[in-house]
Amino acid sequence: MNRLDELIKRMCPTGVEHKALDDVCLFKKGDSITKKNVTEGNIPVIAGGQKPAYYINKWNRSKDTITVASSGAYSGYVSFWDEPIFVSDAFSINPRGSLDMRYLYHFLKSKQNSIYMMQKGGGVPHVYSVDVARLVIPLPPLLIQEEIAQILDNFTLLTAELTAELSARKEQYEYYRKSLLTFDKRSTGRAGKQVKWVKLSEMFAMRNGYTPSKAKTEYWSGGTIPWFRMEDIRQNGHILSDSIQHVTPKAIKGQLFPANSIILATSATIGEHALLLTEALANQRFTFFTKTETNSLPELDMKYAFYYFFLIGDWCTRNTTLSNFSSVDMRRLRNFEMPIPPIAEQARIVSILDKFDALVNDLSSGIPAEIEARQKQYEYYRDRLLTFKEKVS
Numbered sequence: 001m002n003r004l005d006e007l008i009k010r011m012c013p014t015g016v017e018h019k020a021l022d023d024v025c026l027f028k029k030g031d032s033i034t035k036k037n038v039t040e041g042n043i044p045v046i047a048g049g050q051k052p053a054y055y056i057n058k059w060n061r062s063k064d065t066i067t068v069a070s071s072g073a074y075s076g077y078v079s080f081w082d083e084p085i086f087v088s089d090a091f092s093i094n095p096r097g098s099l100d101m102r103y104l105y106h107f108l109k110s111k112q113n114s115i116y117m118m119q120k121g122g123g124v125p126h127v128y129s130v131d132v133a134r135l136v137i138p139l140p141p142l143l144i145q146e147e148i149a150q151i152l153d154n155f156t157l158l159t160a161e162l163t164a165e166l167s168a169r170k171e172q173y174e175y176y177r178k179s180l181l182t183f184d185k186r187s188t189g190r191a192g193k194q195v196k197w198v199k200l201s202e203m204f205a206m207r208n209g210y211t212p213s214k215a216k217t218e219y220w221s222g223g224t225i226p227w228f229r230m231e232d233i234r235q236n237g238h239i240l241s242d243s244i245q246h247v248t249p250k251a252i253k254g255q256l257f258p259a260n261s262i263i264l265a266t267s268a269t270i271g272e273h274a275l276l277l278t279e280a281l282a283n284q285r286f287t288f289f290t291k292t293e294t295n296s297l298p299e300l301d302m303k304y305a306f307y308y309f310f311l312i313g314d315w316c317t318r319n320t321t322l323s324n325f326s327s328v329d330m331r332r333l334r335n336f337e338m339p340i341p342p343i344a345e346q347a348r349i350v351s352i353l354d355k356f357d358a359l360v361n362d363l364s365s366g367i368p369a370e371i372e373a374r375q376k377q378y379e380y381y382r383d384r385l386l387t388f389k390e391k392v393s
Contacts, residue, residue, distance in 0.1 A: 004147050004385075008140070015391035016140045022133035025104070026094045029129065030070070030087035031060055046079065047089035048072030049269070059084035066093045066105050068115065068132060073230035073269040073285075076115040076127040078108045091129045098142045102149035107137050110382050122214065124268060138388040148385045155378035159371060166360060166367045173356045174310075180349050181308050183339040195341045196298045200312075201334035203297060204289040209263065209282035212251035219251035227251075228263060228282040233274050237361065239306070241277040256280060260302045262289040262309055267327040270320060271313030275306040287330075304346035307353050308338060 021027075033045065033056075041057030048071045061067075061081070067090045069077040080102075095104050108115070115132060119125035140148075183195050200206065212219040212227075223246035232243050256279040263286040264273040282288065289309075291300055315336065316328045340346075362368055 004144065004151065007144050007147060011141045011144060012388070012391070015389035016138050018136050018138050018388075018390045020133065021093070021135050021137055024096055024099050024137065024139065025133070026096055027129040027133055028087075028092045028094075030090045030092070033086065033088045043084055043086050044081070045086045045088050046081070048074060050074050050077050050079070052085075053088070056086055059086050061085050061087050061092055064101055066101070066108065067091065068093065068108075068127060068129070070128075071124050071126045073125070073234070075119055075125050076112070078105070078112055078115065080105045093129075093132070099137075099139065100142060100145040100149055102153060103145035104137070106149060106152045106382055107386055108132075108135075110379075110386055111135055122211065138386065138390070140388060151385065152378065152382055155374065155381065159374045159378065162367055162371045162374065166371065169367070170360050173360050176356060177307060177310060177353055180352060181311055181339075183341070194345075195339050197337040198297060198340055199334065200289070200336050200338055203292060203300065203338060203340070204262075205292055206334065207257070207288050207290075209257075209284050209286040209288060210253065211283045212247055212281075216250075219247055220245075221248070223247040223251070225249065225252070225256065226276075226278055226280040228274070228276065228280055228286070230265065230269050230272060230285065233272055238274045239277065240274050243280065247281060252281070257282070257288045258290055260291070262302070262306060263287070264289060264309060264313065264316070266316065266330065266333070270326060270328055271316045273306075273309045273313050275302065298340040299343045300340055301343060301346040301350060303350045303354075305338075307350065312336065312338070 030046070035045075035054055038056040038058070041055055043056050043059045044052035045054050045056055046067045046069075047053040048069045050069075061084065063081065063083050063085075065081050065085060065087075067079050067081065067085070067087055069075050069079075069090050071089055093104070093108070095101055114135070115127060118127050118131045120128070139145075185195075185197065209228075214220070225247050226240075226243035227245050227247045228240065228243045229245065232240055235244065257276070259276065259278050259280075261276050261280075262273055263276060263282050265271060265285050266287045268285045276282075289305075291302060291305075312333075316333065319329045319332055320326050321329050341349075360368070
């Protein structure tokens with residue numbers, strides 16, 4: 001970085017100007033659209049998630065555009081697109097004047113957690129452009145911005161290559177997981193006719209989560225009881241022993257949901273699920289599945305159930321009710337029949353999938369660990385390179 005140090009020393013030795021994004025960027029709201037009213041194509045629709053919602057045949061932004069998701073569990077997520085896109089439930093940010101696009105993107109990613117904290121609304125959280133526009137960005141000369149962007153792009157390129165390799169392994173893992181968990185009712189192979197098919201409503205007690213009133217501080221202040229949200233899965237994975245936020249005993253309606261329950265998102269970010277290793281609560285986006293204890297049902301390993309819920313999650317995304325707010329068709333979900341092979345076969349499947357899962361998800365070894373290390377390295381240099389003394393006028 002000797003070249004960058006020399007440029008800074010020569011071009012802005014006493015600091016740089018700092019301005020609000022509203023002064024140097026163009027913010028533009030997305031356009032309303034529904035999947036049923038458009039023709040399928042190859043243009044990504046950018047909505048409330050981290051990935052395209054679906055693909056259509058028209059665009060409303062050219063390539064090289066920054067977007068911020070407006071609503072949903074991932075509201076506030078910052079993305080960069082090097083292809084034409086259709087911005088829907090999001091807003092775009094483009095630089096004006098002497099501001100480099102990639103420099104702006106790296107600055108916004110450095111503020112990702114702060115932007116998440118801008119979420120408003122108790123039901124479906126929203127992030128508004130007027131709040132993001134207040135962020136203050138340092139503005140070194142354009143040549144220095146470009147140099148910083150190039151350094152940080154090199155970090156992200158290496159991470160992208162590792163991520164692509166990991167993605168290929170995950171696809172392989174998902175293929176074998178689906179293969180191991182697929183049973184034919186007519187088949188006599190691999191555990192054969194010993195497989196029992198049981199409705200979810202018979203195998204599990206199904207109850208909705210809820211959000212205690214935020215207005216009552218006695219429900220939250222000093223809380224020790226885990227209260228799970230989608231953010232917990234996003235940050236800590238699909239097997240959870242504690243949550244980011246906690247509530248007090250006063251917030252409990254009836255009883256806590258027992259340990260070894262599965263939570264499944266049946267509205268908003270549909271299909272995501274987690275196995276909870278502790279007594280807990282969760283918000284209203286989740287349905288709890290707690291194993292029914294009765295001798296009339298086949299023996300069930302909850303780790304086997306956890307893996308099978310990946311298939312149930314996929315099914316949920318294809319079976320939603322038609323309304324203004326997307327949610328799972330709960331009547332059909334209750335009647336969904338889950339295959340329960342003998343307990344020894346469940347254990348065999350779990351053993352195989354545990355090994356696959358460690359290979360592609362374990363942050364302590366392999367590609368995930370290397371990606372994590374590269375990401376931390378990127379964040380370290382990003383924060384260092386984007387920090388400038390403010391020039392006093």
